[in-house]
Amino acid sequence: xxxxxxxxxxxxxxxxxxxxxxxxxxxxxxxxxxxxxxxxxxxxxxxxxxxxxxxxxxxxxxxxxxxxxxxxxxxxxxxxxxxxxxxxxxxxxxxxxxxxxxxxxxxxxxxxxxxxxxxxxxxxxxxxxxxxxxxxxxxxxxxxxxxxxxxxxxxxxxxxxxxxxxxxxxxxxxxxxxxxxxxxxxxxxxxxxxxxxxxxxxxxxxxxxxxxxxxxxxxxxxxxxxxxxxxxxxxxxxxxxxxxxxxxxxxxxxxxxxxxxxxxxxxxxxxxxxxxxxxxxxxxxxxxxxxxxxxxxxxxxxxxxxxxxxxxxxxxxxxxxxxxxxxxxxxxxxxxxxxxxxxxxxxxxxxxxxxxxxxxxxxxxxxxxxxxxxxxxxxxxxxxxxxxxxxxxxxxxxxxxxxxxxxxxxxxxxxxxxxxxxxxxxxxxxxxxxxxxxxxxxxxxxxxxxxxxxxxxxxxxxxxxxxxxxxxxxxxxxxxxxxxxxxxxxxxxxxxxxxxxxxxxxxxxxxxxxxxxxxxxxxxxxxxxxxxxxxxxxxxxxxxxxxxxxxxxxxxxxxxxxxxxxxxxxxxxxxxxxxxxxxxxxxxxxxxxxxxxxxxxxxxxxxxxxxxxxxxxxxxxxxxxxxxxxxxxxxxxxxxxxxxxxxxxxxxxxxxx
Amino acid sequence: xxxxxxxxxxxxxxxxxxxxxxxxxxxxxxxxxxxxxxxxxxxxxxxxxxxxxxxxxxxxxxxxxxxxxxxxxxxxxxxxxxxxxxxxxxxxxxxxxxxxxxxxxxxxxxxxxxxxxxxxxxxxxxxxxxxxxxxxxxxxxxxxxxxxxxxxxxxxxxxxxxxxxxxxxxxxxxxxxxxxx
Numbered sequence: 157x158x159x160x161x162x163x164x165x166x167x168x169x170x171x172x173x174x175x176x177x178x179x180x181x182x183x184x185x186x187x188x189x190x191x192x193x194x195x196x197x198x199x200x201x202x203x204x205x206x207x208x209x210x211x212x213x214x215x216x217x218x219x220x221x222x223x224x225x226x227x228x229x230x231x232x233x234x235x236x237x238x239x240x241x242x243x244x245x246x247x248x249x250x251x252x253x254x255x256x257x258x259x260x261x262x263x264x265x266x267x268x269x270x271x272x273x274x275x276x277x278x279x280x281x282x283x284x285x286x287x288x289x290x291x292x293x294x295x296x297x298x299x300x301x302x303x304x305x306x307x308x309x310x311x312x313x314x315x316x317x318x319x320x321x322x323x324x325x326x327x328x329x330x331x332x333x334x335x336x337x338x339x340x341x342x343x344x345x346x347x348x349x350x351x352x353x354x355x356x357x358x359x360x361x362x363x364x365x366x367x368x369x370x371x372x373x374x375x376x377x378x379x380x381x382x383x384x385x386x387x388x389x390x391x392x393x394x395x396x397x398x399x400x401x402x403x404x405x406x407x408x409x410x411x412x413x414x415x416x417x418x419x420x421x422x423x424x425x426x427x428x429x430x431x432x433x434x435x436x437x438x439x440x441x442x443x444x445x446x447x448x449x450x451x452x453x454x455x456x457x458x459x460x461x462x463x464x465x466x467x468x469x470x471x472x473x474x475x476x477x478x479x480x481x482x483x484x485x486x487x488x489x490x491x492x493x494x495x496x497x498x499x500x501x502x503x504x505x506x507x508x509x510x511x512x513x514x515x516x517x518x519x520x521x522x523x524x525x526x527x528x529x530x531x532x533x534x535x536x537x538x539x540x541x542x543x544x545x546x547x548x549x550x551x552x553x554x555x556x557x558x559x560x561x562x563x564x565x566x567x568x569x570x571x572x573x574x575x576x577x578x579x580x581x582x583x584x585x586x587x588x589x590x591x592x593x594x595x596x597x598x599x600x601x602x603x604x605x606x607x608x609x610x611x612x613x614x615x616x617x618x619x620x621x622x623x624x625x626x627x628x629x630x631x632x633x634x635x636x637x638x639x640x641x642x643x644x645x646x647x648x649x650x651x652x653x654x655x656x657x658x659x660x661x662x663x664x665x666x667x668x669x670x671x672x673x674x675x676x677x678x679x680x681x682x683x684x685x686x687x688x689x690x691x692x693x694x695x696x697x698x699x700x701x702x703x704x705x706x707x708x709x710x711x712x713x714x715x716x717x718x719x720x721x722x723x724x725x726x727x728x729x730x731x732x733x734x735x736x737x738x739x740x741x742x743x744x745x746x747x748x749x750x751x752x753x754x755x756x757x758x759x760x761x762x763x764x765x766x767x768x769x770x771x772x773x774x775x776x777x778x779x780x781x782x783x784x785x786x787x788x789x790x791x792x793x794x795x796x797x798x799x800x801x802x803x804x805x806x807x808x809x810x811x812x813x
Numbered sequence: 814x815x816x817x818x819x820x821x822x823x824x825x826x827x828x829x830x831x832x833x834x835x836x837x838x839x840x841x842x843x844x845x846x847x848x849x850x851x852x853x854x855x856x857x858x859x860x861x862x863x864x865x866x867x868x869x870x871x872x873x874x875x876x877x878x879x880x881x882x883x884x885x886x887x888x889x890x891x892x893x894x895x896x897x898x899x900x901x902x903x904x905x906x907x908x909x910x911x912x913x914x915x916x917x918x919x920x921x922x923x924x925x926x927x928x929x930x931x932x933x934x935x936x937x938x939x940x941x942x943x944x945x946x947x948x949x950x951x952x953x954x955x956x957x958x959x960x961x962x963x964x965x966x967x968x969x970x971x972x973x974x975x976x977x978x979x980x981x982x983x984x985x986x987x988x989x990x991x992x993x994x
Contacts, residue, residue, distance in 0.1 A: 433819060440823075447830070467834040475827050482820040489816055529833045 159224050159303040162212035166303075169205035169256075170293040172198050176286030180279035184351070192279035196267045199282055202289060203260040210257045213250065213302055217243055223309035226250060226302045232313040234696035234724055235321075242326035243316040248466075249302035254330060255446070256292045258337045263289070266341055266366075273362060280348035281341075288340055291473045299466045315696075318721070318729040324384030332377025332404055336442040338370025339407060342414065343439035346432045347481055350488040360422045360431060365787035367418060367435075368642075371411040372783030378404055379776035390730035390745040392666065392764045394772055397546040402525040403445030406518045410438040413514035415783075416507045424496050424569055426504060429489045430511070436485060440478040441518070447474055448525070501572025506564045510557050517553045521546065558611055558654060561647060562618020566625075580621060588614040599663060608658025608768075615651030619644050638789035646782025653775025659768040670750060672758040680765025682742060683707045689746070689755050697721040699731070700755050704744050704763075706735065718744045718761075741766040850967060854881075854958050855946035862913050862921060862935040869936050871962055878965075878988050879908035880981075881956040882932070882972075883944065885916045886924035888952040894971035895928045901977050902931040907957070907985055910934045914952050915941040957981065959988050 176198035183191025213226070217240045222228040230243045230250070244250040263285045270278045296302070319325065345363035381401070386394045395401065414434040421431040447470045498504040523530075524541045531539035562584050566576050588610045595609035623644055626635045636644070665680045673688035687703040699719040706713040716733035723729065732745040747760030849855075858870040882898065884891040902909050911932030913921045918937060925935075938944050947956065957966035966984035968976060 429816075436819075467837075471827065471830050471834065474830075478823055479820065479827070482823055486816040486820055526829065529829060529836075532836050533829060533832050 158212050159216060159221070159305065162209045162216075163297075163301065163303045165205040165209040165212070166293060166297055169202045169209070170290065170297060172202040172205065173286050173289040173293055176202060177283050177290050178286075180283040180286075181351075184276045184279045184283070187276075189275065192275055195279050195282035195286070199260075199263045199267045199286065202286070203264045206257055206260045206293075209303075210244075210253055213244055213253060214241055217241060220313075222311070222313050223305055223307065224302075225304045225306040228306050228310055228313040230314065230316050232315055232696070232724060235316060236695050238326065239316055239321050242320065245329045246316045246320050249296070249300045251329065251333075252292065252296050252300055253302050255333055255337060256289060256296065258330070258333050259285070259289055259292065259340060261334075262337055262341055266344075270362075277348055277352060277359065280351050281344045284344035284347045285340060288344075288477070291477065295466075295469055295473065299469050315723055315725040315727065318697075318723045318727045319388060321696075321723075321729075322384060322388050324380055324387060328377060328380040328384055331373055331380060335370050335372075335374025335377050335411075336404070336407060336445065338366065338373055339411060339435075339439040339442050341366040341370065342418075342435040343481070346435035347484065350432065350481075350484050353488060357421055357425055357428065360418050361792060363435070364415075364418050364422060365789070365792040367411065367415055367438075368783045368787035371408070371415055372780045372787070374404065374408050374411060375776055375780040375783060378408060379773050379780065382776070383773050386769075387732060387734055388730075390732050390762070392664075392732075392743050392745070392762070392766065394769065397524070397543050399525050400445075400449050402521050403441075403448050406521050406525075407438050407441040407445060409514045409518040409521070410434060410441055413511045413518075414438050417511055420504055420507050424498070424504065426496060426498070427508070427511075429485075432485060432489060434511075434515075436478070436481050437518075440474075440481075441522075443470075443474050443477060447471065496570055498569070499571045501567065501574055501577065503564060503567040503569050506560050506567055509560060510564075513553050513557050517550060520549050520553065524549075558615065558650070561615055561650060562621070565619075565622040565643070565647075580618060583621060584614050584617040587617045602662045604658050604662035608655045608662070611658070612651045612655035615654070616648060619647050619651070637791070639786050639791065642782040642784070642786030642789070644782075645785060646779045649775045649778025649780075649782060651775070652771050652778055656768050656771025656773075656775055660766050660772065663767045664769075665765040667763045668747070669761055669763065670758055671761050673756070677763055679763050680740070680767075681708060682713060682765060684742075684744070684763050686759070686761065689749070689759055691755070692719070694721070697723045697729075700746065700749070702733075702744070702746050702759065702761070704733070704761075706742055714742065716742070716744045718746045720746045736770060738770060739767060741769050849948055849964050852964060854956065854962050854964050855943070857943045857946065859912075859936040859938055859943060862911070862918060862937040865918070865937070869934060874908075874910065874934070874958070875962050876960055877908060878957065878959045878985070879910050879934075880905065881910045881912050881947075881958055883912045883914045883947075883949050883952050883954040883956075885914045885952045886920040887916065888914075890971045891953045892928070894953050894973075895931075897972050897974055897977060898931045899929050901972075901974070905977075905981070905985060906989070908933045910936065912944075913937040913939075914944055914949065915939065955981075957984050957988075 176195055179191045179198070180193075180195040183189065183194070213224075215221075216224045216227050217231055218237060220227070220231070220233060226247070226249050227243075230246045231240050235243065245254045263282065266285065267282060270281065273281075342363050345359055345366070349359045378401075381404070382394045385396065386392065414431065417427050417431045417434050420427045447467075524545050528540045562580055563577055566580055567573065591613040592606050592610040596606050599605035599609075623636075626640070667677060667679050669677055671677065671686040673686055675686050677684045677686075683706065685705045685707070687705060689700045689702045692699050692701045699721040701717050701719045704716045704718065706716060714735040716735055718733040719731040721729045721731055730745055732743055734744075735742040741764070743762075743764035743766055745762040747762055749755050750758040750760070854871060856871045858868050861867050861869060884894070898909065909932045911930075911934065913935065916937070916939065918939065921937065941949075947954075951969070953971050955968045955972055956964050959965050965988060966981065968980065972981065
């Protein structure tokens with residue numbers, strides 16, 4: 157009975173979303189305050205019903221209700237409870253439910269924190285959120301019902317895809333989606349501004365913290381995904397330029413551009429149209445990501461479901477949302493270029509170059525991702541471009557960003573101040589060159605590694621110089637407002653990230669070896685002693701588990717247990733063993749036994765020594781932290797009280813609980 | 814006009830995606846064109862399943878077209894394919910070469926005894942190393958190799974009566990047109 161209630165809840169949510177999407181827009185157009193006031197209660201009501209549907213599906217998973225097809229397909233009696241909850245987003249239908257649930261969390265937050273915004277503007281923003289919800293709820297109800305029944309009810313279910321049975325993977329989708337969906341807020345702000353023809357730029361300041369938070373979540377989600385791929389897939393790689401990774405990376409790049417463009421628009425009034433366009437693109441690319449993953453237009457290791465009906469639906473939705481907003485942009489974007497003029501050596505110029513690079517990089521990734529499709533369309537056969545294409549073009553595009561980054565904060569808005577720049581160039585440049593020369597001796601002249609050290613020093617010194625300058629020139633208490641501190645943190649993160657990538661890629665040692673028990677391999681200064689493989693079992697798997705003892709100069713370092721798991725339904729999954737460290741990771745993965753009938757004998761093993769690979773994720777986390785810190789700036793709290801006191805706030809708070 | 818550019822750009826993208834959906838509904842996604850298609854088959858020397866001391870090499874099989882069928886006793890889908898090979902094999906007009914893949918010889922022999930043996934030649938690749946040259950990534954797979962040793966057709970997954978009628982037989986017919994002009 158309860159699954160049907162879940163379905164009913166979704167239908168009611170759809171009706172409320174329709175009310176939230178249409179009535180306030182109409183009210184804002186006709187100046188009808190009663191209609192505008194529908195937005196908040198409708199949003200709250202929709203959230204309640206979506207949360208109910210979400211809760212019902214979780215309940216069905218926790219209580220093994222295999223009469224629900226989705227539950228039977230993605231869980232079984234032996235699956236531990238935490239993975240049963242995570243199984244909710246283990247496949248298509250549940251992922252969409254998670255998507256709409258997170259959209260509602262954002263909408264409720266927006267409703268709660270937008271009470272000081274002008275009434276008309278807030279009504280429009282919430283209405284746009286409502287319209288997005290309409291599309292996704294209709295998609296779930298008409299093409300991807302998670303509550304469909306399976307009768308007769310099977311005694312046990314299938315299994316959750318074993319690659320998803322990992323702590324990193326339980327956490328990755330919700331965080332990633334929070335980022336994806338969060339761009340809907342910046343999008344809604346832009347659409348509301350276009351509809352209202354807002355002449356002032358105040359709305360950009362209101363939108364900024366939302367964009368920063370969404371971007372920070374997306375960063376965190378991508379870092380989690382990358383770390384998972386590293387730990388779980390057994391190849392030791394951290395990024396594969398897979399279509400689905402690209403789908404999350406494109407909105408990230410555009411979001412990054414948007415964060416910086418918003419700063420320019422808010423402070424100087426320039427780049428107004430560009431900021432609006434970027435907000436539309438960031439959210440469009442999030443939708444596009446959903447489309448690419450869910451429609452099966454591109455096949456990929458990630459693609460779970462492909463049903464042409466779903467593809468057509470998302471494409472139609474995408475066309476309406478993106479096409480409609482781009483048309484609106486064409487009609488309503490601010491006609492005058494606006495803003496204050498700026499000179500060549502000004503902060504605007506540097507930010508504009510960065511923006512251009514990020515946008516071009518996103519376009520480059522999009523082109524590469526769609527290449528197989530373009531090949532089909534032009535009848536050239538299925539061509540795909542892989543890591544060589546991305547790996548060559550992406551660093552090339554990011555090079556100017558890395559080079560210019562230290563100068564950005566030193567430059568003033570509007571006009572240039574070249575003596576300071578020379579000073580920075582000299583100090584950071586000398587420091588980077590000196591460290592690079594020293595490093596060259598340690599890394600045996602590997603150019604990539606030297607470049608890694610140089611860019612780390614270049615970026616870090618650049619950031620520190622600016623921090624010191626603030627310390628000297630600005631009175632205590634005003635030195636590092638959150639916005640500034642966040643920026644510095646994120647920029648430090650870039651340095652750490654670049655160093656991690658270049659150092660780990662150039663200095664890694666990989667060894668695919670056949671090892672008999674008792675044999676030792678010497679890699680990267682460590683001795684790996686293979687002690688053989690034995691059988692072990694977990695809650696829903698059995699595994700061949702190897703024991704590898706690592707020593708360095710005779711001192712014990714780690715005992716590692718790589719596994720090759722076989723899950724209940726026969727799926728095989730490698731669990732690599734990683735000994736993590738700040739300066740290096742040791743990584744062991746089990747390959748195949750030389751003789752399948754004698755697992756206690758010799759095995760093919762993959763041994764890696766990966767220096768500084770943690771820095772990649774460390775840099776990512778610093779960038780994420782920067783985004784959050786920035787958003788906490790007091791300046792972004794809305795001080796202005798809207799024209800009228802709103803009374804509906806109470807309602808939202810009640811439902812929020 | 815300038816401001817309409819993003820819109821038109823996006824519409825191009827929509828056209829591309831519409832095409833993609835249409836294309837995917839027309840084409841089998843698993844049909845990745847094999848890079849080996851219309852290329853000479855890799856050279857191999859493999860022991861016979863029933864007489865492991867004798868070997869069969871690629872050059873032994875030249876001169877007549879043959880269908881190389883990769884199978885294994887552990888492979889569930891091969892069981893589904895087997896009746897099709899039994900029924901259609903004799904009427905194909907080409908030799909049927911069974912390629913026993915990553916299998917213990919005893920298991921393979923027991924399996925063939927149980928299900929029947931449609932193959933004219935049976936070779937065994939127990940370590941699965943030669944199969945890598947053929948780009949085999951699972952069983953069953955079938956390769957149609959012509960008299961000159963060139964791979965002319967490849968099918969991944971079980972041969973169904975449908976596939977045999979609509980793909981394999983036309984491919985074989987095309988071969989015989991070439992050899993008897």
